[in-house]
Amino acid sequence: MINFITSEFSFEILFLLFSVGAIGSLFLNKNDKLANFWSSFFSISSSIWGLIISICAISFGQDLLFSVGHSVFSVFSVSFHVDKLSAFFIFIISLISLFCSIYGIGYVKHFYKKYNIGALGFFYNTFILGMLLVVSSSNGIFFLLAWELMSLASYFLVVYDRNDEENIKAGFLYFIMTHVGTAFIILALLLLYKFTGSFDFDIVKSNMGLVPLYIKNLVFIFSIIGFGTKAGIVPFHVWLPSAHPAAPSHVSALMSGVMIKTGIFMMIKIFLDILQPVPVWWGLTILVIGSVSSLLGVLYALTEHDLKRLLAYHSIENIGIILLGLGSALTFTSLGLPALALLGLIAALFHTLNHATFKSLLFLSAGSVISQTHTRNMEEFGGLIKYMPQTAFFFLIGSMAISALPPFNGFFSEWLTFQSLFQGIMSLDFYSKGIFIFAVGSLAFTGGLALACFVKAFGATFLARPRSEEVKHAKESSFSLLFGMGALALLSLVFGIFSGYLGSFFEKIAKSFTFAQNVFYPSFSTDSMLKVGNSFSSVSAPAIFIFFAIIFLIVIFVTKFLINRNQKVTINSTWDCGTDLTPRMEITATGFSRSIIVILKGILRPNIKKEIVYNDAGSKYLPKSRFVILSIKDIYQAYFYTPLHKITTFLSLQIKKIQNGNVNSYILYIFFALIVTLFLAI
Amino acid sequence: MNILIWIIQIVFIPIMSPLCVGIIRKIKAKLQNRKGASIFQPYNDLWKLFNKDEVISKDASWVFRYAPFVIFSVTIFVGMSVPIFMSFVNNTFTSDILVIIYMLALGTFFLALSGLDTGGAFGGFGSSREMTMSALAEGGFIFSLLTISFIAGTTNLLAISNVGILQHGHLLLSSILAFISFFIILLAENTRYPFDNPSTHLELTMIHEAMILEYSGKRLALIEWASSNKLLIFISLGSSLFFPWGIAGALSLSALLFGLFIFCLKVFIFCLAIAVLESSIAKLRFFKLPDLLLIAFILNVIAIILIF
Known part of the structure; x- marks a missing residue:
């Protein structure tokens, strides 16, 4: 059975299921209900299948190499390479798309009769399929096709709610930015092809000795720009806060939770695997980018009052935190400290998983609120906890997880990230240490600011009195929405409490990298604990949870039932200084x-x-x-994009002068060109 | 015996913390030429509040109702994880610098939410100010504990107090810088002067008091108790991590009693310092506070660079 599940055949089934879901719902577009059912059924069942095969592939499987069909071109083949890292990302994609699809069953209903549900199902399934192909492809050109499939499908999902002018604009920005990113990716892949003679990632890796250092550096810069645009690092993040909110909420959850992680996946794969060995400054650069992105992401989130834009900015922040783990891992591999590199990589992978769970949870709860109130403006919410108690509870859990409050999962991955940065401060030279101190500082402030931001988000949305009439008509969402959110909320807690067990899971993935082989190091996790160094640091998630739960219950029991049992509790209005309190007096x-x-x-x-x-x-x-x-x-608009735009326009205008419409001068050009070629030929 | 030690470790902070607040108030009263209430007055206050009836705002949700329990439980949890007067107890589960910092943040999170929940104007502004301060204090807090973690070679609080950081002669300067910034953070996190006036109800300046304005009865008692717990937790951290003299390193009655005595002495000195400081300086303007918090952060950066 295991043999079958980890065979290439089961992966082909996975891709086929999504394709059937996509194409089938397109055919059913005349009937909203049927189309929704079809696309949800296939996305749910194939997500479950994806979960099963990815877990088996990580636990038992070997690397799986296979290709579909025979290509007539030598450089292009539909070939796959599913190693442990790809399997892990397939796991994340399947996990999140499972719950988003369940949520979608109910959520899509408010698009009935308004938009084409069949098209939504088509693009939704194609989008997930695209992401799966991106993380499992092993041929550069095939990878680019998959990348484009993912980007285009998500573009159509961003502009799905097309009656809003803003969404069209956001979609256009996304379209431009993602293709600028793709251009840089193509450049990077072409450079690698020129020196290694292949687009196949495995051959590129084995021929890495042929690539000179300056080309490697160029590939690094191009990849940072290309994949960083998708991941949303500052300053290439501008599309993210406008495109993610525009999409339907279960798609925003997928985009923010999973799609931007494909950028991270490629960075891990290229920097830590294919391009090894790498110079030290790469890792340090990624650390600086991570610090800046996390700090600026959370600061811009604080300024937002659009609930979904706020969450989108937090994605930038969390990508920054993931990059801190990745950057420290990269620095440690260059310096020959593979044990520490493993720690950084585990932190990055763990935070990738955690961010996927709590960010999609938050987007889904935001979607639940927005579908009831028909606005994304937080100033018009307020008091929703009384109208939508379950949604509020799930949003609270998501807020606590993303603010890294124990015992939720966000804390444990940030703990590991902190630890790998601490190790860097302790073991590196003066200048690198400075960058690590900067990274710790920004991570510390990021934590504090994220907490403030989520007090604001939760408080303004759910607490106090309603600030608009819409809120008073809000009702709790239907079961499928609640199920999607509830399951993710539970996962946020479970991933936190069982972080020790998950640690060994991540170690397995990280150990499959070349740099980590044949290295002796103490394990970072025992059954219930995460620990670093012999006695440097340790934390036990179950202990935190159990102790806190016991204390909490005892405190409630003692105060409620032992002390002053006959206490009278009166419900009365808030102190209003003698005037009637209106919602306008709330902060x-x-x-x-x-x-x-x-x-x-x-x-x-x-x-x-x-x-x-x-x-x-x-x-x-x-x-x-x-x-x-x-x-x-x-x-960014004022100092980066506008000048860039001006320079491009100026250069284009200058070049335009060559094309003056005079045939004589064209003949002159040809003449010059001929002479130059002649000289070159000699 | 071990269980007994653990029970002492858990209940010590909540039992002693009101006394600590009473002592500070008494010293302040003396400095202001007043006679002042008895140092046991905070216990009476708590008892009185626990026996009072309660009014809850009709706008409040379950967040408001359950926040005091969370806030109080957090201080108990952190109180049992920090070194008090014995360092031989071995706690590798919860006694980590990041765990206690983020657990305290959990308390702050719920405190700020409860301030927003009733929809009053004061509560909202209190929460906004509190979150601003705690966000900016976070860097200094983590870094001051980090500095001594690096000196001691571990981030486990009990292990740090075992090592005794001031014994490392050449790192004295780092420890002093870390202590100065830790003390600034202590004042900020416990909303003492110059950050906040703990005894004010003047709407323009209050931070902590504004958030808990709507609480009464048992819930108010829990919050008041929790904030005095938090003060004693910070004082314990300061005295046991930076001045770990006399802390009981082994399980024996004489060591424990000596440790307890020295601990009380150290707490008294801290209380004296806080009271003298509160009587001699004015509260800073709100927008001046970030400067002080960032100074705490910068001092630590210097301290960490000096270590290696």
């Missing part, structure tokens, strides 16, 4: 984070625009109405 999401923004105005560049309309325009004594517009300056 808003904008107001909540304003003090942090003002403190950090050097980075965030807040704007205030005041507009006053006077009753007496001449003397300006009696104001009629007053607007205050608080905003953040878009420094």
